[in-house]
Amino acid sequence: MFEIDAENLMDVLHKFQNYYRVSKETMFIEHNNEIIGIYGIRNVNDFTGIPWLLTIEMPVKYINSFLRFSSDKMKALQKEYMILYNYTSEQNKVSHRWLRYLGFTIDEENPLVTPNKKTLFKFEWRKE
Numbered sequence: 254m255f256e257i258d259a260e261n262l263m264d265v266l267h268k269f270q271n272y273y274r275v276s277k278e279t280m281f282i283e284h285n286n287e288i289i290g291i292y293g294i295r296n297v298n299d300f301t302g303i304p305w306l307l308t309i310e311m312p313v314k315y316i317n318s319f320l321r322f323s324s325d326k327m328k329a330l331q332k333e334y335m336i337l338y339n340y341t342s343e344q345n346k347v348s349h350r351w352l353r354y355l356g357f358t359i360d361e362e363n364p365l366v367t368p369n370k371k372t373l374f375k376f377e378w379r380k381e
Contacts (some may be wrong), residue, residue: 260329272305282308284318292326300335320354327355327378335380342371352376 273279276293283289290308297303308319330337341348341359349359357376365373 269307276305277302282319282322284315289315289319294330300306302330302334302337303335303339304330318349321335323351323355331356331378332379336377338375339378340375343374350376 272293275295277296278289279293280292281288292304292306295303295305307350309371323338339356341352343361343364352359353380357378360375363375365375367373
């Protein structure tokens with residue numbers, strides 16, 4: 254996991270519980286009765302949302318289903334929000350390609366460095 258900056262499993266579970274608690278919507282992503290991820294979106298205000306996603310390391314057999322799900326979900330979010338944003342690890346190149354596929358821009362010029370020295374890039378989509 255690149256984006257969850259945690260010291261141990263309990264820290265990860267605590268952070269995940271917080272994501273779940275503050276999200277407007279949370280859903281599991283399943284493929285053939287296997288949970289491959291969990292998704293949520295947090296409202297900032299009436300027109301801005303912070304989407305988040307935690308997945309397993311995606312085996313090839315799940316890629317097409319995951320791309321279909323995420324593309325459909327993005328279309329629905331674009332109808333509801335004017336702005337979507339969050340942060341992704343500079344190291345997570347697969348995530349960068351996927352976010353660009355969905356229409357997000359990634360700001361690599363203004364990185365955010367966490368207290369634990371992890372570098373994050375903001376990704377954002379704005380309705381034109």
